[in-house]
Structures are given as structure tokens and as C-alpha cells.
Amino acid sequence: GHCPNHKKAPKVLEEENYFFKLSAYSDQIKKAIESDELQILPKSRKNEMLNIIGDDGLPDISFSRPKEDLPWGITVPHDDSQVMYVWCDALSNYITAMGYAQEDERFETYWPADVHLIGKDILRFHAGIWIGMLISAEVSLPKSVYVHGFITSEGQKMGKSLGNVVDPLEYVDKYGTDSLRYYLLREIPSDDDGDFGHQRFVNVYNSELANSLGNLVNRVTMMVEKYSDGKVPAKTDGAEVLPSIEKVLVDYHEGFLNFNMKQSCEAIVELVNVANKYIDDKKPWAMAKEGDSELDDVLYNLLELLRFITVMLLPVLPSSAEKIAEQIGLRGEDLSLEANFGVLELGVSIKSGDSLFPRIEE
Numbered sequence: 001g002h003c004p005n006h007k008k009a010p011k012v013l014e015e016e017n018y019f020f021k022l023s024a025y026s027d028q029i030k031k032a033i034e035s036d037e038l039q040i041l042p043k044s045r046k047n048e049m050l051n052i053i054g055d056d057g058l059p060d061i062s063f064s065r066p067k068e069d070l071p072w073g074i075t076v077p078h079d080d081s082q083v084m085y086v087w088c089d090a091l092s093n094y095i096t097a098m099g100y101a102q103e104d105e106r107f108e109t110y111w112p113a114d115v116h117l118i119g120k121d122i123l124r125f126h127a128g129i130w131i132g133m134l135i136s137a138e139v140s141l142p143k144s145v146y147v148h149g150f151i152t153s154e155g156q157k158m159g160k161s162l163g164n165v166v167d168p169l170e171y172v173d174k175y176g177t178d179s180l181r182y183y184l185l186r187e188i189p190s191d192d193d194g195d196f197g198h199q200r201f202v203n204v205y206n207s208e209l210a211n212s213l214g215n216l217v218n219r220v221t222m223m224v225e226k227y228s229d230g231k232v233p234a235k236t237d238g239a240e241v242l243p244s245i246e247k248v249l250v251d252y253h254e255g256f257l258n259f260n261m262k263q264s265c266e267a268i269v270e271l272v273n274v275a276n277k278y279i280d281d282k283k284p285w286a287m288a289k290e291g292d293s294e295l296d297d298v299l300y301n302l303l304e305l306l307r308f309i310t311v312m313l314l315p316v317l318p319s320s321a322e323k324i325a326e327q328i329g330l331r332g333e334d335l336s337l338e339a340n341f342g343v344l345e346l347g348v349s350i351k352s353g354d355s356l357f358p359r360i361e362e
Contacts, residue, residue, distance in 0.1 A: 015066055016066070017062040017064045017066075018076060018079075019060045019062055019063060020063040020129075020133070022059065022132045025058075025135045025136060027057065028135050029058065029127075033050060037141065038127065038143075038145065039144040039145070040127055040145045041145070041146045041147065042147065042191035044191070045145075045191075049124065049128065053128070061129060063084065063088045064079075064085055066082060067082060067083050068081075070083050071083075074089055087125055088129075092133065094111075094130075095111055095139065098111060100139070112141060112142050112143055113142040113143065115143065115144045116146070117146050117259075118147055119147070119149075119150065120149050120150070126145050127145050148190060148191065149188075149194065150193045151188055151193070151194055152193055153166050154195065171201070177319065179357070181316060182204075182208075182209060182317055183204055183205070184196075185261040185316055186269075186316075189262055190259055190261050190263075202362060205360055206359050209356075209357040210358065210359045210360070212276060213356070214355050214356045214358075216275050216276055216306070217327065217356060220279075220303065221327055221351065223299060224303065225350065225352055226288075227295060227299065228299055230350050231348065232346055233296035233299050233300050234296055234346055235300060236297045236300050236301055236342075237342075238301060238341035240297075240301055241274070241278065245271065248268075248270050248274070251263060255267060261316075264312075264316070268313060271312070274305065275306065278301065278302065278305070284299065303344050304341055304342065304344060306328055307328060307334070307343060307344060308337070309324075310324045311336065311337050314335065323353070326351075327351050327352070327353055328344070328350055329344070329348035329349055
């Protein structure tokens with residue numbers, strides 16, 4: 001009997017409005033969704049929208065409100081007693097802001113949108129009402145609608161009245177932007193609700209950023225400084241590490257293509273773990289002590305592993321990735337996953353530095 005989001009009971013209202021004849025476009029909307037002309041991801045949300053349409057189709061929808069009840073709204077043309085329903089006005093901004101009515105080149109450049117990225121509670125507006133408006137106006141449909149869940153706080157939906165709202169700026173000030181970005185992309189499922197808890201944030205930060213990634217960068221750069229005079233050694237064919245890199249890249253790209261940021265972050269973590277295990281298995285410090293001739297090969301493989309990790313990190317931890325790139329001498333043209341193994345050139349300077357992610361001790 002109550003709205004699940006706002007915890008309020010509904011009220012029955014009766015008023016005179018103008019309606020948009022959404023029912024006239026219901027069959028076309030359903031067909032576009034079923035055929036994936038309008039791709040809705042994840043699939044569960046596609047099924048949800050098709051269930052909303054059902055066999056009876058979408059009903060006509062009120063597109064105005066009495067001005068006496070909503071005085072701040074935009075007046076309906078030719079009727080001063082009514083204002084436009086806010087969702088009609090809000091949705092049209094996607095194209096009017098780009099100059100749709102003025103035949104602006106921005107509209108030709110940016111529409112149709114590749115994706116509408118929306119919260120789960122506004123699916124029917126974007127995959128139903130908005131699509132009907134576009135069909136009615138004979139405008140191309142967006143290519144996809146990706147629907148994400150809510151970020152809860154210690155298991156509850158955030159709300160001012162509940163007093164459980166997490167201020168992201170406090171975390172940015174204390175732990176840095178990249179750390180918060182990483183947690184949100186790594187820990188919050190892209191297709192469902194995800195929880196933000198302080199202790200979990202600290203655990204993920206210490207385990208994956210401080211211990212695994214930060215430690216890897218320190219180990220590799222310091223070993224190159226110590227055992228290779230701070231210079232990139234001669235290239236190898238990468239046979240020992242290439243299979244792991246290629247496997248991880250498949251998962252990484254697949255994650256982005258399916259809007260699954262969590263999967264892409266997990267792929268990065270996997271490659272970081274591969275690199276740390278490679279160090280533990282090869283023991284470069286022992287190889288140096290024994291004068292092993294394959295030490296340079298191991299160091300080069302580690303630097304290339306670090307290069308791939310750095311490029312994969314760019315969309316996730318942009319500031320930190322740029323710092324690592326500077327440490328291992330990467331230039332702009334090197335920051336591409338299209339490049340084959342063996343980008344780093346002989347003799348390029350490698351620099352160790354301060355810890356990127358100091359451990360959080362509380």
C-alpha cells in the first residue's frame with residue numbers, strides 16, 4: 001500500500017489533463033524492444049519492460065497538469081490553464097539540448113545516443129514513454145538503454161530521512177578520487193543494487209589497491225632500478241606471460257561491451273595477481289644473486305605486464321594510471337590495448353616512487 005521508494009501511501013486524484021496517445025505506438029515499442037532495435041540491458045530489465053507492456057499494451061498518459069496545482073511548470077501552448085508534465089519536458093531535453101528543433105549539427109553528430117544510462121526506477125519512462133514520443137516525432141531511437149540498480153548504505157536504500165546518506169566528497173578528501181571510483185566500479189554490480197559499507201571500502205582498498213596493485217608497481221620499478229640500472233632491458237617474445245594477458249583482455253573488453261564494469265575491474269585484478277605470482281615464482285632477487293642470464297627476460301615481462309595493467313586501469317583509475325605510466329616511461333601512443341606485446345623500448349628510464357596507495361590503518 002506504500003511506494004517502495006518513498007514510503008508514502010498513494011492518493012486518488014481527479015483532474016483534467018491533456019493526454020499523449022501512447023497506446024498508438026505500443027506495438028511498435030514492443031517490437032523494437034523484442035528485436036533489440038532498442039537494446040535493453042541487462043536482459044532482466046528487457047523482460048520487465050515487456051511485462052509492463054503485456055498483451056494490453058501501454059495506456060495513454062497524462063502529459064499536462066493544472067497550473068493552479070503546479071504553477072512553476074512550462075505552459076501548454078494555447079492553454080494557459082495547463083502546464084507540461086515534467087517527464088515529457090525532461091525527456092525531450094535529450095534532443096532539444098542538442099538543437100533538434102534548430103537542425104543543429106550537434107544533433108546530427110550525437111543522436112541517436114549509443115546508450116541511455118539510467119536507474120532502475122525510471123525504466124518505463126525511457127523505454128516506454130520516451131520511445132513513443134520519438135516514434136511520434138519520427139526521430140531515430142536510441143541504440144540501447146542500460147539499467148543500473150541503487151547504491152545502498154549498510155544494506156538500506158540511502159535517504160535523508162534515514163540519515164544514512166554517504167557523502168562521496170568526504171571519501172574523496174580522505175582517500176582520493178581514484179579510490180572511491182575503484183570501489184564503486186569494482187564492488188557495485190552493474191546490473192543490480194550494491195552496498196557501500198565503510199569497512200568493506202577499507203578492506204577492498206587495502207587488499208587490492210595497496211597490497212596488490214601498489215605493491216606490484218613498487219616491486220617491479222625497484223627491481224628494475226636495482227638489477228637493470230633503472231633501464232628497460234632487451235625485449236622478449238613474452239611467451240611466458242602472453243597467454244594470461246590475452247585471456248584477461250577478452251574478459252576486460254567483454255565487460256565494457258556489456259556495461260559490466262565489475263567484470264572489467266575483476267579482469268584487471270586477475271592480471272595484477274598474475275604479475276605478483278610471476279614475481280614469486282621467478283624470484284628475481286635470487287636470479288640476480290646467482291647471476292642468472294634470464295633475469296632481464298623476467299624484468300621485461302614484468303614491465304610489459306605492468307604496461308597492460310596501466311592501460312587497462314586508465315578508465316578506472318585515471319590519475320593513478322597516469323602516474324604509473326610516467327614511472328615506466330609510457331608515452332601517449334603507448335597507452336593503447338591495440339599494441340602488441342613488446343612496446344617498451346630498450347634503455348627507457350624506469351623510476352620508483354612513493355606508494356600510490358598507502359595502507360589505511362584504522
